[in-house]
Amino acid sequence: MIAPKPHIAAMQSFALADLSAEPGVKVISLAQNESLSPPSPKALEAAKHAMTDASLYPDPDWADLPAAIAERHGLDADDILCSAGSMDVIAALIMAFCGPGDRVLSTAHGYGYFRTSAQFVQADYDAAPETDLTVDVDALLAMIQPTTRIVCVANPGNPTGTRIIRAELIRLRDAMPADVILLIDEAYAEFTDHLGEQMFDLVERGDTVVTRSFSKAHALAGQRIGWGLFPPSIGKHARKLLTAGGVTAVSCAAAAASMRDPGHVAAAVTKTSAIRDRFIASMNAIGIKTAPNHTNFALLQFSDVAERERADAAFRARGVIMRPMGGYGLPHTLRATIAADETMEMVASILTAWRTTES
Ligand SMILES: Cc1ncc(COP(=O)(O)O)c(C=O)c1O
Incomplete structure (x- = not known):
């Protein structure tokens, strides 16, 4: 009989959003944290x-994309690896440095692909508790084995x-053993860049990797492109696990041009953040809690799972699909991508009407 490796047979596929709706219902997806602005x-x-x-294979060194990233962020282009989404960069790092008997540590509501990447290589996965839905550095340090x-x-x-502040990440790094890698996944960092808390300098220590994505603020999710800043001693091994020529020339060109158009990205971030803050305020006004948010989505906290299920059903009946976050230890929540103003106003009015009928 043909059989997969037992650990692959045992693992779940990485879950993406369920975008299905009743026949005839037009879907409005607020489930995948995509950009409301065009590229x-x-x-x-x-x-x-x-x-x-397009008849030619792409440049395996991603053409001038590393140079465009390096120019924009004041980095060395030789330290940059690109791949088909930052997911792949993260997986390459974990696969290169972990195997059976090793442990990958993240946080209680951490991004799911950390766990999936650990499963690829039979590494064990631990999740440190968070405090108020926020990374807790002391809890992480307590769980390092x-x-x-x-x-x-x-x-x-x-x-x-x-988010946690730069000083907390430095405190984490300083207290971690020198032979443990710190991965800082900054897929949403363009939403906080104005705070001046960039972490790239930590990579110079030789033990820290920072990844970023073109899928969020750059609005290139469909082109599948992400990147990481690596110390050379780590990057040279992670690179072996990236598919050679795995990023299309079209994606590299689009991403490089986007990097060289910071005004467009900043305007998208400003617009998204303003709509997000208005939406969150309208949710709080009707008693739906949210945590402080620095991204292009909002996490709506209902009072319990049953209430979340009823709200989800009310949205789905109208074709509005948000992402239930039970798989992330938050079964009472729905995650809503921030879309255009009119859409978010419509979502807020559905929820307000639904709450009135519930009470
Ligand atoms: C925290 C985080 N990291 C990484 C990614 C992966 O992004 P990419 O599209 O670059 O693979 C996502 C996507 O949603 C994310 O939320």
Whole structure:
């Protein structure tokens, strides 16, 4: 009989959102944290141009994308690895440095792909408790064991939307054993860049990796492209696990052009954040709790699972699909991607009407 490796047979596939709806109901997806703004016009133009050479394999060194990232953030292009989404960068790091008997540590509501990546290589996965839906550095430090190889922190976090300050990440790094890698996953960091708390300098220590994504503020989720800043001694091994030529030339060109259009990205972030804050205020006004948020989504906290299920059903009946976060230890919540103002106003009015009929 043909059989998979037992640990692969035992693992669950990484769950994405269920976007199904009743026949005839038009779906409005607020389930995948995609951008409400379109990509930069310069990215669209660059992608169109790159298609001219679509008969050729892409440059395995991602053309001038590392240079564009390095220019924008003041980094060394040689320390940058790109892949088809930051998910793949994260998986390559974990697969290169962990195996059976090793442990990957993250937090109670940490991004699910840390666990999935650990499962790829039969590493054990631990989750430290969070405090008020926020990463707790002391709880993480308390859970580091002699076999822990990587500590993964998404900052800001998904699905919580909360963040910890730079000083806390430095405190974590300083207190961690020198032979344990710290992965700082910054998929949403463009939403906090204005705070001036960038973490790239930590990579110079040789024990820390920072990843970022083009899927959120850059609005290129469909192009599947992400990147990481690696110390050379770590990056050279992670790179072996990235598919050679695995990022299309079109994606590289679009991402490089987007990096060189910071005004477009900043405007998208400002617009999204303003809509998010208004939406959150309207939710709080009708008694739905939210944690402080620094991303392009909001985590709606209902009073219990049953209430969340009823709210979810009310939305789905109208085709509005949010993401229930039970898989992240938050079964009483729905995560709502921030969409255009009119959509969020419509969502708020559905929820307000639903709460009135419930009470
Ligand atoms: C915290 C976090 N990290 C990484 C990713 C993966 O992003 P990408 O589209 O770059 O693979 C996501 C996607 O939602 C995310 O929320």
